[in-house]
Amino acid sequence: MIDTNEMGQLPPDLLRSFMVAADTGSFTRTASLVHRTQAAVSMQMKRLESELKCELFNRQGRGVTLTPEGEILYRYSGKILELHDEALAAIAQPKLNGLVRLGAPDDYATQHLPSVLKEFALTHPLVQIEVFCEGAPCLTDKLNKGQLDLTITTSNEKSTYSAPLELVWILPERMNPADSPVLPLALFHPDCCYRTNALHALEASGRAYRIAYGSPSLAGVLAAVQGGLAIAPVTRDTRAEGCRHATPADGLPPIQPGNMELRFQPGNRSEVVSIFAGFIANQIGIAL
Template sequence: MFFIYDIRMFDIFKTAQLTPDLLRSFVVAADTGSFTRTAGLVHKTQAAVSMQIKKLEEDLQCLLFKRDGRGVTLTVEGEILYRYSSKILKLHDEALTAVSAPTLHGKIRLGAPDDYAMKHLPGILREFAVNHPQVQIDVFCDDTPTLSKMLKNGQLDLVIATDKVKTKYSAPLELTWILPQRMDPSEVEELPLALFHPVCCYRENGLKALNKIGRKYRIAYGSPSLAGLLAAVQGGLAIAVVTKDTTANGCRHAIPSDGLPPIESIYIDLRFQPGIRSEVISVFGGFIAKGLGIVI
């Protein structure tokens, strides 16, 4: 019986090191389709994430991602590595949990607007669960005014919210216009807008910017959710106000030649129940603050 080996495989075995740190960045990049969003979720710079992916591709001698202007998608080889990476990370995390004797228990009631929940919570919840698997977390999604009222009434333990001004635990969020890929706003006499419902910082700051330059507009679509607004933009029907890290297929951010005014930044903040916090709430709040770039 004879065995034929590809000499390249020996080179790969010598050089490739599939460490959990590398694989975690790879998996998050595949899940988000963006190195920029991955950087925030794994707490690294975008350059560091790009270098990690480049190292993986060089070590494995294949391309793992297809890159284009909208983000990244997995190649065939990337899909294969993704399946194995998920299994490796699951076993890695289970092993750490098995020997670390987690001590935190309890239940946490977290409130967050749905767009913040989709963007920020996956990585935060994943990291917290690895370290404290015995804690139950219930997530409630609604707009900031509703969640603030629930927090005040004792129905929530902490809330991720939006504010027009800097608060005790907050970080700035830059806003921009998102519009259909082929729309030229300079050729539209009355801008069709897709906006969050009233009492929303995104809405207020967007309208304030348009009013300041005397730009004509009409509110064509309203929704309490980001998905609802982006549906109108992706359909080529309106433009909307979003954070600069928000992207969508068939859409683009405004450029100077569009003639749209800059929008004043807002703040994402973390709010707790008044009084003494339990250990589990304090620890979880620390994980959220770290994920959002908030100093606590």
């Protein structure tokens, strides 16, 4: 039988400081991030080492690195803290339950939903979330028919729940647009504001173009760009291997920003939908 009196303890506050110190390699930097003094952080780490009866850090001047024992503890610390926070949240939060049906283009789902879903699940683990990834016209149709509770979509019109969406050109890393008298484009579906605003920018500047590739998904559009076959309008946070964003030296016209917005099913906004929407709004910078 294990004698728990002889085992070391792993207080959550010590583990949080330990993980920050491991990530930053500095007790001084850790102190500013966990809002303690450098001396207090050093004391925390000495206490943790005392509890576990081993050294967790190699102290080298002003920096620190993990010992083999520290590496082992680091692998477990994230799991311990995640379960700790989940348990506290499950006890402290009201027992919200229900179903939320969210519609979003695949690129928004990939970029924004992982952290939203994780954070929401920690505080409201009983809520079921269903995510539908389709183009904006299809999502709008489903929302109006009551088949979705809310959507994340784009538009050129500002709405009650919207935020500016900066658009840029993405092109193959070694492409020089000046070498293409007629620019080959990879575009989204005809109702997408990325497409509308990009074409308007080219036409207003008198730049010749041809629509070479089309896809309702970001993956499909980027495939053409990564293949060195076209350029495309995307959000500024979109990155792809072998591609780059246009610079002023490329001579491409700037694209008018669009708007990212949350839309709710008309006349049916439940408590669980509103709370989940708040998590999304915080992630993408929309004020509810």
